[in-house]
Amino acid sequence: xxxxxxxxxxxxxxxxxxxxxxxxxxxxxxxxxxxxxxxxxxxxxxxxxxxxxxxxxxxxxxxxxxxxxxxxxxxxxxxxxxxxxxxxxxxxxxxxxxxxxxxxxxxxxxxxxxxxxxxxxxxxxxxxxxxxxxxxxxxxxxxxxxxxxxxxxxxxxxxxxxxxxxxxxxxxxxxxxxxxxxxxxxxxxxxxxxxxxxxxxxxxxxxxxxxxxx
Amino acid sequence: xxxxxxxxxxxxxxxxxxxxxxxxxxxxxxxxxxxxxxxxxxxxxxxxxxxxxxxxxxxxxxxxxxxxxxxxxxxxxxxxxxxxxxxxxxxxxxxxxxxxxxxxxxxxxxxxxxxxxxxxxxxxxxxxxxxxxxxxxxxxxxxxxxxxxxxxxxxxxxxxxxxxxxxxxxxxxxxxxxxxxxxxxxxxxxxxxxxxxxxxxxxxxxxxxxxxxxxxxxxxxxxxxxxxxxxxxxxxxxxxxxxxxxxxxxxxxxxxxxxxxxxxxxxxxxxxxxxxxxxxxxxxxxxxxxxxxxxxxxxxxxxxxxxxxxxxxxxxxxxxxxxxxxxxxxxxxxxxxxxxxxxxxxxxxxxxxxxxxxxxxxxxxxxxxxxxxxxxxxxxxxxxxxxxxxxxxxxxxxxxxxxxxxxxxxxxxxxxxxxxxxxxxxxxxxxxxxxxxxxxxxxxxxxxxxxxxxxxxxxxxxxxxxxxxxxxxxxxxxxxxxxxxxxxxxxxxxxxxxxxxxxxxxxxxxxxxxxxxxxxxxxxxxxxxxxxxxxxxxxxxxxxxxxxxxxxx
Ligand SMILES: Cc1cc2nc3c(=O)[nH]c(=O)nc-3n(C[C@H](O)[C@H](O)[C@H](O)COP(=O)(O)OP(=O)(O)OC[C@H]3O[C@@H](n4cnc5c(N)ncnc54)[C@H](O)[C@@H]3O)c2cc1C
Ligand code: SF4
Numbered sequence: 001x002x003x004x005x006x007x008x009x010x011x012x013x014x015x016x017x018x019x020x021x022x023x024x025x026x027x028x029x030x031x032x033x034x035x036x037x038x039x040x041x042x043x044x045x046x047x048x049x050x051x052x053x054x055x056x057x058x059x060x061x062x063x064x065x066x067x068x069x070x071x072x073x074x075x076x077x078x079x080x081x082x083x084x085x086x087x088x089x090x091x092x093x094x095x096x097x098x099x100x101x102x103x104x105x106x107x108x109x110x111x112x113x114x115x116x117x118x119x120x121x122x123x124x125x126x127x128x129x130x131x132x133x134x135x136x137x138x139x140x141x142x143x144x145x146x147x148x149x150x151x152x153x154x155x156x157x158x159x160x161x162x163x164x165x166x167x168x169x170x171x172x173x174x175x176x177x178x179x180x181x182x183x184x185x186x187x188x189x190x191x192x193x194x195x196x197x198x199x200x201x202x203x204x205x206x207x208x209x210x211x212x213x214x
Numbered sequence: 215x216x217x218x219x220x221x222x223x224x225x226x227x228x229x230x231x232x233x234x235x236x237x238x239x240x241x242x243x244x245x246x247x248x249x250x251x252x253x254x255x256x257x258x259x260x261x262x263x264x265x266x267x268x269x270x271x272x273x274x275x276x277x278x279x280x281x282x283x284x285x286x287x288x289x290x291x292x293x294x295x296x297x298x299x300x301x302x303x304x305x306x307x308x309x310x311x312x313x314x315x316x317x318x319x320x321x322x323x324x325x326x327x328x329x330x331x332x333x334x335x336x337x338x339x340x341x342x343x344x345x346x347x348x349x350x351x352x353x354x355x356x357x358x359x360x361x362x363x364x365x366x367x368x369x370x371x372x373x374x375x376x377x378x379x380x381x382x383x384x385x386x387x388x389x390x391x392x393x394x395x396x397x398x399x400x401x402x403x404x405x406x407x408x409x410x411x412x413x414x415x416x417x418x419x420x421x422x423x424x425x426x427x428x429x430x431x432x433x434x435x436x437x438x439x440x441x442x443x444x445x446x447x448x449x450x451x452x453x454x455x456x457x458x459x460x461x462x463x464x465x466x467x468x469x470x471x472x473x474x475x476x477x478x479x480x481x482x483x484x485x486x487x488x489x490x491x492x493x494x495x496x497x498x499x500x501x502x503x504x505x506x507x508x509x510x511x512x513x514x515x516x517x518x519x520x521x522x523x524x525x526x527x528x529x530x531x532x533x534x535x536x537x538x539x540x541x542x543x544x545x546x547x548x549x550x551x552x553x554x555x556x557x558x559x560x561x562x563x564x565x566x567x568x569x570x571x572x573x574x575x576x577x578x579x580x581x582x583x584x585x586x587x588x589x590x591x592x593x594x595x596x597x598x599x600x601x602x603x604x605x606x607x608x609x610x611x612x613x614x615x616x617x618x619x620x621x622x623x624x625x626x627x628x629x630x631x632x633x634x635x636x637x638x639x640x641x642x643x644x645x646x647x648x649x650x651x652x653x654x655x656x657x658x659x660x661x662x663x664x665x666x667x668x669x670x671x672x673x674x675x676x677x678x679x680x681x682x683x684x685x686x687x688x689x690x691x692x693x694x695x696x697x698x699x700x701x702x703x704x705x706x707x708x709x710x711x712x713x714x715x716x717x718x719x720x721x722x723x724x725x726x727x728x729x730x731x732x733x734x735x736x737x738x739x740x741x742x743x744x745x746x747x748x749x750x751x752x753x754x755x756x757x758x759x760x761x762x763x764x765x766x767x
Contacts, residue, residue: 004621020450022294026301055612082308082322086659123613130610153606157616161602162300170623172598173443173564175297177450180440181565184404189562196560196624 007206008194010167010174012213017179018192027175030162036072039092043113044099045072050115051102054122055156065166070159071095085150087143098147101138102129108136171196227475227497228288229330234466237459238435238452240293247469251504255279258493258506260478260521263332264747265731266512267461267472268375272755274468278762281471281504283495286329288474289458295450299599302447305329305336309651311516315641316663319547319697323446326514326700330474331458333514334744336446339427339454340569340632341381342590342741343372345577346391351737357586357667358737359637362708362717363753365391371749371756376425379455379748380433383425389574398430401439405561406593406627407571413686414573424572424592427455427744441566443595457748473497479655480525481509481727487529490727496653508767510719512731515545515700519643519733520658522704535704535721535729540714542643544705545662546738547697549633549672552594552604553679554626555688562624568595576631576678577740585670587634588740591679594628601626608694627688629679630696633672634740636665637702662697699743704733718757719750726767730754 013019014027037045045068052067080091088094105125106114114122128134129152132145139147160166167174171194173181183190195208228235229246236242249255257273259266262284270282286307289295296302307326313319327333346365351358369391376397383396400423403411407423414421428439428449439453452459462472476497481490490509495502511518519542523533533541569592577588596604598620605611605619641663645656664672676693683691707713710722719734721727730751732743761767 018297020295020297022296022301022450023298026296026298030300055606056616057613080308080310082306082326083311083313083320083660085318086312086314126612130612149607153610153612154603157602157606157612158300158599161599161620162298166602166620167598169617170598170620172623173562174598176440176442176444177295177297178440178442180442180451182441184402184441184566186405186408187560188405189560193562194624 004196005168005171005194005205005209006197006202008168008171008209008212010164010172013174013192014213016192016213018177019175020177023175023177027164033066033069033073035066036069039072039076040096040099043103044096046115047099047103047113048072050122051099051126051152052156054119054126055152056160063165065160065163067156067159071155074155081154085146087146088150089142094142094147094151097138097140097142098144098151101134101136101144104136104138105134225475227473229472229474234472235288235290237290237463238292240290242290244466246466246471248471249279249281251502254505254507255281256506257281257508257510258504259283259510259512259730260493261332261512261514261517261731262330262457262462262472263327263512263514263731264334264457264744265751266510267331267457267465268748268751269510269512269730269755270470270472271461271465271468272752273758274465274470276755276759280465281473281506282465283473283476283478283493284330284332285477286327286474288330288472289335289448291448291450291452291458295448297442297444297450299447299597302336305448310649310657312646312649312657312659314659315661319660319662319700321516321660325698326516329458330462330472331456334456335458336448337456337744338445338568338742340572340592340742341376341379341383341425341427341745342572342574343390344368344739344741344746345588348737348739355580355586359707361736362706368746368749368753371752372745374752375745375748379427379460380429381425381427382430384422387425388420388422389578396425398433401426401430401567401570404441404563404566404570404595405559406563406595409557409561409627409686410571410573410593410629410682413682416685417682419573419575421571421573424569426567428453428567429455439567443564443566443568443597445567446597446600477653478521479653481511481521481534483525483527483530483534483724487527488724490724508726508728510728510730512729514731515703515733516643516658516660518729518731519703520645523645524655530723535714535723535727537723538711538714540705540712542703543639544637544702545641545643545660545700546635546637546702546735547662548699548738548740549635549664549668550630550696550698551672551676552628552630552694552696553676553683553691554628554693555683555691556622557625557627557688560624561627563595563627564597566595569593574741576675583674585667585674587636587667587671589631589633589671589675590740591629591631591675594630598623604694609692629682631675631679632698632740632742633675634738635668637705637737638665643703699732699738701732701735701738701743704729705736706734707736718761719754728754
């Protein structure tokens with residue numbers, strides 16, 4: 001994918017009036033996440049890592065967002081959403097069962113663990129899970145499509161888009177307190193916002209993006 | 215980590231020992247009058263949100279003794295609120311609940327706050343009045359139910375609420391009965407709002423800058439809105455006129471006590487079941503009982519019926535105030551399907567409050583509908599995480615598709631309506647018999663399904679909003695489904711057989727037990743409810759004062 005906001009780094013604004021103390025504390029804690037696993041066992045964690053890699057592929061990045069660590073932390077803290085679908089078990093049980101079932105499905109279809117599959121086979125299984133097409137007894141009474149929609153798709157993207165690296169990718173302004181914004185009209189950016197590169201004019205955007213923290 | 219930056223440990227209460235947090239000053243305090251549990255106060259109010267905090271302030275200003283309980287923390291936004299979606303999940307009601315029915319409602323952050331100020335701490339600030347006919351929608355429009363009050367009775371309280379909240383809105387509001395200008399000038403409309411305006415102009419319908427409860431100029435200690443866009447995650451500047459900043463502060467100043475981190479588990483009743491005697495509540499690790507001459511339940515449309523049901527006694531085996539069977543029934547939400555599109559222009563919809571432009575066209579136009587009811591719709595501005603979640607869960611994108619979709623974040627815009635939903639007895643809040651929360655209280659189950667009429671309204675809105683996006687030049691349209699507010703589970707009425715409380719919020723069964731919050735709504739109309747909740751609370755306070763004068767309390 002084309003780099004639409006080259007050299008934009010939301011963290012450059014850390015010391016500017018766009019970030020208050022509470023924000024700095026929250027993001028420091030986020031970046032210092034425990035690598036895990038603390039709740040899942042090693043096998044389930046490996047399955048989770050592989051699954052995260054398909055929901056939000058991060059290629060060969062030097063500093064990938066540690067998605068599985070965030071999910072494991074949530075499970076370790078047992079941080080529930082505050083409601084659950086009547087057909088789903090509680091948070092921890094749903095993840096443990098879902099990951100074990102995905103593993104069982106991989107063994108059944110390919111004779112190998114989910115983490116050891118090539119991306120195309122992993123995607124095929126994820127696609128069948130999304131469509132409600134997996135029925136190994138390991139799922140129990142938990143519909144695989146519901147696990148996918150309400151756990152996998154809720155929690156992995158939410159972890160990713162809570163991370164500054166993801167904000168950089170999409171040109172999101174990120175924290176904005178107490179300063180906020182001044183220019184609200186179309187095609188207007190404040191100097192502390194990400195600049196989008198027009199094709200052929202990347203250098204201009206790079207320059208503007210190097211200044212968001214001034 | 216410096217102490218002022220450390221998030222407030224939300225287990226220890228702040229409001230006690232004669233003082234409450236000063237919401238306007240980091241580490242600041244204001245004096246607060248406190249009451250002993252054994253002292254029988256005039257009013258114990260359960261919940262310090264839009265209904266409860268407003269009522270607490272007005273009753274205290276009238277000289278009644280008031281203790282207002284809230285299960286959540288007493289925040290100081292300036293020091294406690296991060297500019298971050300995930301960290302601010304601390305504002306939500308996340309105690310366990312079950313959601314079911316054919317169209318299960320997503321709860322927690324979507325609709326329920328916990329803490330002084332209630333859901334208004336993270337609400338979107340849209341402050342609209344009911345269309346007058348909606349208070350008599352059965353007699354005047356031929357559907358739904360009549361409320362036991364008229365628009366004319368509520369109108370002075372709408373005025374009062376708009377002034378108290380310094381609503382920033384247009385000089386001439388295009389819909390409804392003639393009215394004067396809003397107290398504060400309208401906000402500059404952001405790019406998403408201008409798209410709504412451009413589309414409305416091309417389609418020949420009216421639109422305007424949304425009347426919002428965030429100030430466009432300084433008010434008291436509130437600075438003007440800085441358009442940071444994190445309104446759904448708490449306003450860290452205090453520009454937002456939430457019940458925390460407006461009513462709780464007024465309540466404490468007038469002599470009310472607000473008890474944070476205090477979860478009420480039961481309303482206590484006398485042995486003969488005829489009167490409420492106080493509330494049993496959990497604070498600092500123990501259960502205690504506050505004595506009161508009157509109890510008001512203001513916990514919003516799930517916790518209010520849950521508390522009344524959890525307070526059942528042999529005299530009231532089906533829960534308090536429930537001889538009609540309506541406690542927990544007629545749950546309504548408002549439908550909120552979204553229609554989204556991509557634009558050439560740089561929009562950056564994260565800037566500014568999320569809903570800066572509105573059209574109430576389909577609230578005030580009755581022709582051309584194949585359904586009963588109305589809807590308003592607004593421009594939108596979800597932040598990155600919320601939007602990523604929407605693309606994943608609603609559009610079903612994952613892998614590189616999700617990343618490609620998200621790459622258009624700054625070029626995306628959409629509309630979401632606040633759609634009227636039919637109140638139906640089959641949509642309910644009930645207790646789950648074998649599952650308990652951290653206090654050992656039975657948890658609630660929310661059961662919801664749309665009616666055929668609801669579905670026709672949704673499809674009408676989706677189609678119309680789609681035409682609007684086309685007219686504005688949007689491409690790659692898609693839609694999703696969602697809901698917003700929760701209402702109606704202790705509805706007011708004229709008939710004790712079919713309603714829980716009367717027009718004053720007083721329960722038919724137990725005369726010193728009252729309800730004052732979103733559960734009162736007999737119908738929802740097509741506008742966001744908080745201004746109406748506050749107007750009802752203001753009226754309730756005046757009614758209580760005159761009843762007290764006549765010795766009828
Ligand atoms: C994201 C979001 C956006 C919104 N946007 C708008 C908008 O733009 N315009 C609008 O008009 N409305 C909006 N709303 C809705 C509005 O905030 C609510 O309708 C309104 O706050 C409800 O008022 P209430 O008094 O009934 O309950 P709340 O304001 O929710 O207050 C209830 C309080 O009671 C407490 N409580 C509950 N049970 C107990 C108990 N047993 N013991 C002690 N305390 C208890 C809770 O902690 C809570 O603080 C929005 C809501 C959300 C969540
Ligand atoms: S946009 Fe305005 S109201 Fe919203 S959080 Fe920012 S300052 Fe507060």
